[in-house]
Amino acid sequence: MASSSTAPAPAKADSAAAPLSSSSSSSQSVLPFMTSSTTTSPVIAGHRGFKSQYTENTLLGFGKCFESGATVIETDLWLSSDNVIVISHDISTKRVFVDQDGNETDYKITKTPFDPILKNLKTKEGGYPLLSFVDVLQWFKKYVDATGSNEHKLQLDIKKFNPAKITKYLINDLLKVHNDISWWYHRIQFGLWDLSFLKFLNQNESFQDKFGIVNEFGCSQFDIFHISVNWRDSINYINYNYYLDETTPQDRIKIKLTGVSLLYIATWSTEFLTKFVPLLQIQNLKLYSWTINNKFQFEYLVKVGRLAKLVEYGVISDHPDVMVKYKKHEDSDSDTDVEVVNSNEAETKQQQQQKPLVTYESKNFYYNEDGELNIGLTWNQKLLSWGFEKLMSLNGSQRKITSNAQRFGAQIDENHVDEVKPNGIIVYIFQKCQKYGIF
Structure with missing residues (x-):
């Protein structure tokens, strides 16, 4: 855990909503599910912590x-x-973890008990333990207590091949560490790969008393993001929000999508800008993008977020330190700039206020004559976006939404898991591209 002496100073959000009354149960049912941001955009998120270092x-x-x-x-x-909820990117322990004697392991986490097996594993690099979710929550709670921060968060990537009941255990773990669910609302973000998780949150009665309590920032639920490599898939989640509005009784709490987290290359198309961004605007949804590791990718996301006036936008990066420097308009390779911030913080803040975060002005208007967001895409962006779409179509990622997924009212079995075996060649190509910073 980072000591309190080295922790960054917490920052109050300028755009935080004023406290809202929760005296009427009927008013709770029509409250905005998320009205503001408790962080300053662009939000910087560390991918799996600080994966690059x-x-x-x-x-x-x-x-x-x-x-x-x-x-x-x-x-x-x-x-x-x-x-037991455990922390691992892969469903298999093979790539990252070894046993206590340093021997390679290949456990499928969803088929393996935490006690006595998984809790005794350690990382190949550094020998760090395989963490439980409670371990992370306890660390995070101590961090927040030490800093008093209201802007630091955990973004939870809930993998598709989990059963829906993981959401029950997730809530239980939160309450086990701090028994006030509204305290967690603006500090926890759910990232969902499958709509069944969101359906389950709305269908299961055990969640009805866990949401709808309005905290001091105007939040009545956690942020809930759809994580995807294809913005077209996210439209089904947006439609589910409309379905909830039309069908949920006044005395029942609605748990809704509040944002979308997209692979950055999926945002590099005219169709994304002209068809999908307006949907984000209509529903006041947030936009995060991953995995952003260079200045060009960063600046493009900021252009979209600023020109579209999105309620919040953020980057998920293997290099959070570099992204923070970009956000502060510093040269990522300059140590001098960092020393200036430490020695003359007041002057640096004044300079930041005097100039825009990113210079993207041009002779073009922000919107063209057809009313479309006017952000010029390079030929390289267009080519990579087209190539990525073709690659994903080979893996079935461009398939149409299934009739079952469109049945918003279909009941979710909390124990069911869709076992789908991905195309091994496509997965290999995708992982290699990620390793070399292409995806």
Whole structure:
């Protein structure tokens, strides 16, 4: 855990909503599900902590992520066979973890008990323990207590091949660490790969008393993001929000989508700008993008977020320290700029207020004559976007939404998991591209 002496100073959000009354149950049912941002855009999130420099999904990496100035830690969740939520990107332990004697392991987490097996594993690099979700929550709670921060968050990537009941255990773990669910609302972000999780939150009665309590920031639920490599898939989630508005009784709490988290290359198309961004605007949804590791990617996301006036936009990066420097308009390779911030913070803040975060002005208007967001895409962006769409179509990622997914009222079995085997060649190509910074 990062010590309190090195923790970044918490920042109050300028746009935080005023406290709202929760005296009437009928008024709760029509409250905005998320009205504001408790962080300043662009939000900087560390991918698996601080993946570029420290072992992924470890307390060391999480602490270094916050020390870098990032305000969000993105991490990954699986439910073990004995119903313990554990932290791992992969469903298999093979790539990252070994046993106590250093021997390679290959456990499928969802089929393996935490006690006595998974809890005794450690990372190949550094020998750090495989963490439970409670371990991370306890660390995070101590961090917040030490800093008094209201802007630091955990972004939870809930993998598709978990059963829906993981959401029950997730809530239980939150309350186990701090028994006030509204305290967690603006500090926890759910990242969902499958609509069944969101359906389950709305269908299961056990969640009705966990949401709808309006906290001091005007939040009555957690942020809930759809994580996707294809913005077209996110439209089904947006439609589900409309379905909830039309069908939910006045005395029942609605738990809704509040944002979308997209692979950055999926945003590099005219169709994304002209068809999908307006949907984000209509429903006041947030936009995060991953995995952003260079200045060009960063500046493009900021252009979209600023020109579209999105309520919040953020980058998820292996290099949170570099992204923080971009946000502060510093040269990522300059140590001098960092020293200036430390020695003359007041002057630096004044300079930041006098100039825009990113210079993107041009002779073009912000919107063209057809009323479309006017952000010029390079030929390289268009080519990569087209190539990525073709690659994903080979893996079935461009398939139409199934009739079952469109049945918003279909009941969710909390134990069911769709076992789908991905195309091994496509997965290999995708992972290689990610490794070399292409995806």
